[in-house]
Amino acid sequence: MDSLFLPGVARILDVRDETPDTKTFRVVLRDRAAHDGFEFQPGQFVELSVFGCGEAPFCIASSPTRPEYLELTVRRAGQLTDALHRLGAGDEIGLRGPCGNGFDVAAAAGKDLVFVGGGIGLPPLRGLIWNVLDQRERFDRVTVLYGARTPNDLVYKDELKRWAERSDVEVLVTVDRGEPGWDGIVGMVPVLFDRTELHPRTSLAFVCGPPVMITFVIQDLLMRGFADHAIISTLERMMQCGVGKCNHCAIGHRYVCRDGPVFSYSQIKELVE
Amino acid sequence: MEPVTAQVLAKDRVGEWIERLMAEAEVIAPVLAHGGDEVFAPIRSPGEVLWEFTNPVHPPKRFLLPQTDPVVAIRRGDNGYELEAIVDERRRVLLNVRSCDVAGLAFLQHVHAADLPDRSYLERAAATTIVCLSCPDPCPLGFCICSGAGPFAREGYDLQLSDIGDLLLAEIGSERGGELLAATDGFFRPATLAEMAQRQQLEEKAKQLLSEQTCHFASAMRRVSTGRVAEDLWRKMSDWCLECGACNFVCPTCFCFSVKDRHNGDGWLRCRTWDSCQYPAFTLEASGHNPREERRDRIKRRFFHKVSAQYYQRDGMVGCVGCGRCVEVCLGTTDMPAVVAAIRKGEWHG
Ligand SMILES: Cc1cc2nc3c(=O)[nH]c(=O)nc-3n(C[C@H](O)[C@H](O)[C@H](O)COP(=O)(O)OP(=O)(O)OC[C@H]3O[C@@H](n4cnc5c(N)ncnc54)[C@H](O)[C@@H]3O)c2cc1C
Ligand code: SF4
Numbered sequence A: 001m002d003s004l005f006l007p008g009v010a011r012i013l014d015v016r017d018e019t020p021d022t023k024t025f026r027v028v029l030r031d032r033a034a035h036d037g038f039e040f041q042p043g044q045f046v047e048l049s050v051f052g053c054g055e056a057p058f059c060i061a062s063s064p065t066r067p068e069y070l071e072l073t074v075r076r077a078g079q080l081t082d083a084l085h086r087l088g089a090g091d092e093i094g095l096r097g098p099c100g101n102g103f104d105v106a107a108a109a110g111k112d113l114v115f116v117g118g119g120i121g122l123p124p125l126r127g128l129i130w131n132v133l134d135q136r137e138r139f140d141r142v143t144v145l146y147g148a149r150t151p152n153d154l155v156y157k158d159e160l161k162r163w164a165e166r167s168d169v170e171v172l173v174t175v176d177r178g179e180p181g182w183d184g185i186v187g188m189v190p191v192l193f194d195r196t197e198l199h200p201r202t203s204l205a206f207v208c209g210p211p212v213m214i215t216f217v218i219q220d221l222l223m224r225g226f227a228d229h230a231i232i233s234t235l236e237r238m239m240q241c242g243v244g245k246c247n248h249c250a251i252g253h254r255y256v257c258r259d260g261p262v263f264s265y266s267q268i269k270e271l272v273e
Numbered sequence B: 001m002e003p004v005t006a007q008v009l010a011k012d013r014v015g016e017w018i019e020r021l022m023a024e025a026e027v028i029a030p031v032l033a034h035g036g037d038e039v040f041a042p043i044r045s046p047g048e049v050l051w052e053f054t055n056p057v058h059p060p061k062r063f064l065l066p067q068t069d070p071v072v073a074i075r076r077g078d079n080g081y082e083l084e085a086i087v088d089e090r091r092r093v094l095l096n097v098r099s100c101d102v103a104g105l106a107f108l109q110h111v112h113a114a115d116l117p118d119r120s121y122l123e124r125a126a127a128t129t130i131v132c133l134s135c136p137d138p139c140p141l142g143f144c145i146c147s148g149a150g151p152f153a154r155e156g157y158d159l160q161l162s163d164i165g166d167l168l169l170a171e172i173g174s175e176r177g178g179e180l181l182a183a184t185d186g187f188f189r190p191a192t193l194a195e196m197a198q199r200q201q202l203e204e205k206a207k208q209l210l211s212e213q214t215c216h217f218a219s220a221m222r223r224v225s226t227g228r229v230a231e232d233l234w235r236k237m238s239d240w241c242l243e244c245g246a247c248n249f250v251c252p253t254c255f256c257f258s259v260k261d262r263h264n265g266d267g268w269l270r271c272r273t274w275d276s277c278q279y280p281a282f283t284l285e286a287s288g289h290n291p292r293e294e295r296r297d298r299i300k301r302r303f304f305h306k307v308s309a310q311y312y313q314r315d316g317m318v319g320c321v322g323c324g325r326c327v328e329v330c331l332g333t334t335d336m337p338a339v340v341a342a343i344r345k346g347e348w349h350g
């Protein structure tokens, strides 16, 4: 029996700036065998330690089809994330996990997939998107709809461009507020639904983002004919242990860290505080 | 009534028996502390052990789940960080634990063993022997009988002692309990039928003293589980909660925690520390969003976790053992029996 609380030591290989307050960290577990044995599903998360600061949960933003390293995209939000942002290549952190349930990729086979991301909500979807693109033949249409407050707040700008260039992916990006130099779409994420062709009966929609955005997007998708079980989202809660023991993430008798963070809308409707 | 294997020990030899226990393990028992408080503490001599006492305001929970519990040692080595899980396998005997607290420990054992087993709790528990002292004179605030947790323990103990005059009768509740008696051979002899009957009478008498049902869990459970408690009732009750967290900290079944790093030499100890679901920051997210922003949401949470059918099914018992501690410590009036009564009647008078 291993300790539930013992992290593995991981080394930062590379840090990329995404936005003024968000960075992507590329890391490997220091122990080669542990790294190779680290199996995960997109949508799962890790408890990340900055030693001396404690731990916080972050979704794995890379795909299991690219196992050489893990990537985490982190917005500076407080003590631990501040300290993490000061670390660079060669520095060590702790990783515990993977935690949570992850997306059911097998169940998405043969379907049209619509990814709807808002702001910092793109990272969990990004792991899933690469997972899908790396086995593109298993899925039907793939649409990525993404919005952020301003052009400056868009993450993975290069990748959005690369995906858009592919003929087998449709990518639409919007910002709440345009800026000089932005010649793209302006408006909240749901405006993108009118610019693409949705196929509610054959689609699964994956929705990640801030709580308000999720609420609006889900209402919109329901209106457009998506079934409750075809809308899949991730919930965020304050977490301490990530392993179903500390009770911080409980909703009723369900635990976001164990039963989630991925839930279908039909499951979300049944969660009562 | 199931046959019980029981042995008896002459009271004037108890000290010697405890000395034997002390040679093998740290013995923790209710003792008189500074200022006249009765508390659970490691003993230095058998004479310190109290045999008649008010159940201490802190249950023996903290010897299995310390308020600050180091779980990982973090050190900076020559080749980077070195991490090590901290395992506490120190042998302990918890002596003179009341039946409500025995049930509380059984509850904690269950939640830490369920789903992903929590080694740091389980190893400590595995090295701990629980010796119950039954309650022939139930305490004034207790309502253990309402949660099936007393006044005599039915399970969860290694040994259960009952005071039958000049003798202590010891029931064996586990293999370990049996071994403990075998190891201290010469102190105990098998109980006679008459001695067993004496113990039985004590239990019947204690049950009669507790006979008036004071906490109706079943009817509260029906309402809590189906969301049939008016929001306004939660609001009114929550006006009487000062958010101090005392009910959580003295409760033998509460186990919520946070995880923090503490300086230790030139490294850190990662510790789990008690936390309270009644504190607003318990669910505060980094974004500033708080799903349980209002005090009424938090008090509702506490009682959902303790008395809902959903948790009853998950944990196999209500999350209250009827020890009465929250009645004693609550600065307001939102203790378990008061809230259960309000839920049942649909009204609150503060
Ligand atoms: C499953 C899951 C996946 C996640 N994935 C990601 C991800 O991929 N990327 C990402 O960037 N984030 C992610 N998050 C969010 C991330 O975990 C938090 O941003 C992180 O925990 C913040 O930690 P911190 O120590 O930096 O902030 P903290 O220091 O905890 O504080 C954050 C903010 O809250 C305020 N605060 C803290 N305590 C209090 C208090 N008591 N009273 C008032 N204000 C207070 C602080 O002022 C600060 O502004 C995820 C969360 C979950 C649950
Ligand atoms: S809820 Fe109150 S009475 Fe019940 S076990 Fe906890 S402290 Fe004791």
Ligand code: FES
Pocket: A238, A239, A240, A241, A242, A243, A244, A245, A246, A247, A248, A249, A250, A255, A256, A257, A258
């Ligand atoms: S984060 Fe501890 S129970 Fe979910």
